[in-house]
Amino acid sequence: MTERQRQTPYLDALCEYARRRPARLHVPGHKGGPGADPGLVDAFGERALSLDIPALTYGIDVGVEPSPFEQAQRLAAEAWGARRAWFLVNGASQGNLAAGLALAHYGREVVVQRNAHSSTIDALVLSGLRPTFAAPELDAELGIAHCLTAATLERALAATPLALAAWVVSPTYFGAVADVRALAAVAHARGVPLIVDEAWGAHMAFHEQLPEHALAAGADLVISSTHKIVGSLTQSAMLHLGGAGGGAIGEDVVDRAVTLTESTSPSALLAGSLDAARRQAAVHGRELLDGTMAALALARAQIRAIDGLDVLDDRLAGRPGVFAYDPLRLAVDVRGVAASGYELAPLLREIDDINLELYGQNVLVAVFGMGERGVPEAARLVAALRTAVQRVGTDPGGERASFAAPPPWGELAMTPREAYLGAQEVIPAARAPGRIAAESLATYPPGIPNVLPGERLTAQTLSYVQRTLELGGSVRGASDRLLRTVRVVIE
Numbered sequence: 292m293t294e295r296q297r298q299t300p301y302l303d304a305l306c307e308y309a310r311r312r313p314a315r316l317h318v319p320g321h322k323g324g325p326g327a328d329p330g331l332v333d334a335f336g337e338r339a340l341s342l343d344i345p346a347l348t349y350g351i352d353v354g355v356e357p358s359p360f361e362q363a364q365r366l367a368a369e370a371w372g373a374r375r376a377w378f379l380v381n382g383a384s385q386g387n388l389a390a391g392l393a394l395a396h397y398g399r400e401v402v403v404q405r406n407a408h409s410s411t412i413d414a415l416v417l418s419g420l421r422p423t424f425a426a427p428e429l430d431a432e433l434g435i436a437h438c439l440t441a442a443t444l445e446r447a448l449a450a451t452p453l454a455l456a457a458w459v460v461s462p463t464y465f466g467a468v469a470d471v472r473a474l475a476a477v478a479h480a481r482g483v484p485l486i487v488d489e490a491w492g493a494h495m496a497f498h499e500q501l502p503e504h505a506l507a508a509g510a511d512l513v514i515s516s517t518h519k520i521v522g523s524l525t526q527s528a529m530l531h532l533g534g535a536g537g538g539a540i541g542e543d544v545v546d547r548a549v550t551l552t553e554s555t556s557p558s559a560l561l562a563g564s565l566d567a568a569r570r571q572a573a574v575h576g577r578e579l580l581d582g583t584m585a586a587l588a589l590a591r592a593q594i595r596a597i598d599g600l601d602v603l604d605d606r607l608a609g610r611p612g613v614f615a616y617d618p619l620r621l622a623v624d625v626r627g628v629a630a631s632g633y634e635l636a637p638l639l640r641e642i643d644d645i646n647l648e649l650y651g652q653n654v655l656v657a658v659f660g661m662g663e664r665g666v667p668e669a670a671r672l673v674a675a676l677r678t679a680v681q682r683v684g685t686d687p688g689g690e691r692a693s694f695a696a697p698p699p700w701g702e703l704a705m706t707p708r709e710a711y712l713g714a715q716e717v718i719p720a721a722r723a724p725g726r727i728a729a730e731s732l733a734t735y736p737p738g739i740p741n742v743l744p745g746e747r748l749t750a751q752t753l754s755y756v757q758r759t760l761e762l763g764g765s766v767r768g769a770s771d772r773l774l775r776t777v778r779v780v781i782e
């Protein structure tokens with residue numbers, strides 16, 4: 292950590308502007324507070340409104356170079372070890388969209404991990420890229436998908452000689468971390484860059500006991516959802532270009548893709564929070580993570596001591612598609628309890644207003660922030676779980692409902708963009724086999740899309756989705772959540 296990391300040039304410039312009470316003859320119309328609804332001032336506080344300063348303000352974003360905004364992004368690049376970092380105000384979702392548009396400058400084909408976030412699929416729609424999908428490892432016991440193995444990536448790249456990049460996710464929602472070093476080696480051996488959606492792993496750069504973060508492991512472009520665990524304001528995120536030269540991806544190309552996907556009025560509050568969160572992570576991250584990891588280790592031990600419950604932890608590492616485990620998630624395995632995750636989540640809310648990040652049939656996921664230390668919240672979760680299990684009872688034979696592996700996905704008949712934007716109609720699901728989907732269908736569990744726009748629907752896939760719904764699962768992406776109808780392309 293360099294001394295520079297203690298500075299927050301952008302946040303300081305915002306504060307200095309607000310302090311000197313300038314004539315604000317610019318947007319936003321609330322003028323830093325006076326024009327705002329009193330209820331808003333009461334809720335947000337005068338201070339927050341006074342810092343809501345537009346981009347292109349002299350001395351903050353423009354003026355003497357490097358401006359405080361540029362300096363803040365340089366410090367972020369330094370903190371994560373990137374060649375260049377961009378602040379994003381539309382989440383890691385924007386990072387994925389920008390990545391797709393940047394890649395489309397170099398060709399048309401790309402290898403993509405099948406269970407990528409929906410914003411990656413949106414990026415395919417926007418960019419017109421033609422994907423070759425690579426299947427993540429499926430954990431049939433837990434009913435969740437893990438990461439991509441190097442061998443799977445190698446096969447997908449071999450099948451796609453014109454691929455211009457490989458695009459993977461690590462860590463997953465559940466904390467599984469890929470062997471990014473091996474994935475990068477495979478991609479680089481074929482002369483293509485590796486894009487890593489590290490939305491869930493921005494904190495991993497700041498503690499040596501955490502799994503290696505993607506930039507350090509050789510990734511070329513990394514999407515980072517800084518708000519998720521590092522704790523900037525919701526919707527703020529970063530895009531990092533690899534320090535090793537970014538492979539084939541040019542800085543100027545990423546820059547124009549970020550601009551295209553961004554409002555011309557990015558929020559200073561979001562950007563200011565990124566500057567501050569970067570300082571907190573760089574200066575205090577190690578110590579804060581120490582505290583949080585210790586609290587979560589204790590909570591894990593307490594949860595494992597509750598009859599019927601288990602947790603996901605380091606023991607997962609070594610399973611297919613899991614190289615390491617990120618402990619900043621507290622994922623609870625509820626298979627030994629006489630209620631599913633879908634039933635337990637509302638019960639926890641009722642017991643002690645416990646609001647989880649995610650829950651599925653077999654696993655509940657609680658997320659902890661880097662600086663939160665997690666102690667009181669983890670204790671509440673443990674106590675509420677204990678009460679919940681007392682109420683519903685255990686189910687010792689509960690290896691139940693292990694979900695059948697999904698059928699293979701259909702042939703890609705046109706690009707996601709062509710399908711999404713082409714002429715389309717909504718038809719009964721019974722008539723859909725053989726037609727090209729204009730929408731996604733992703734059953735949970737395990738959350739791997741069964742159908743993506745541009746793929747031909749098969750009877751086997753449609754009945755698998757229907758069966759998952761009957762078993763209490765859900766389907767995302769579908770215009771009709773009960774799958775009575777499907778949106779298809781008119782050929």
Ligand SMILES: Cc1ncc(COP(=O)(O)O)c(C=O)c1O
Pocket residue numbers: 381382383384385387407408410460464488490491516526528
């Ligand atoms: C893997 C992954 N990528 C991208 C995103 C999008 O992040 P954001 O909500 O910051 O736009 C998410 C959100 O959950 C995600 O899980």
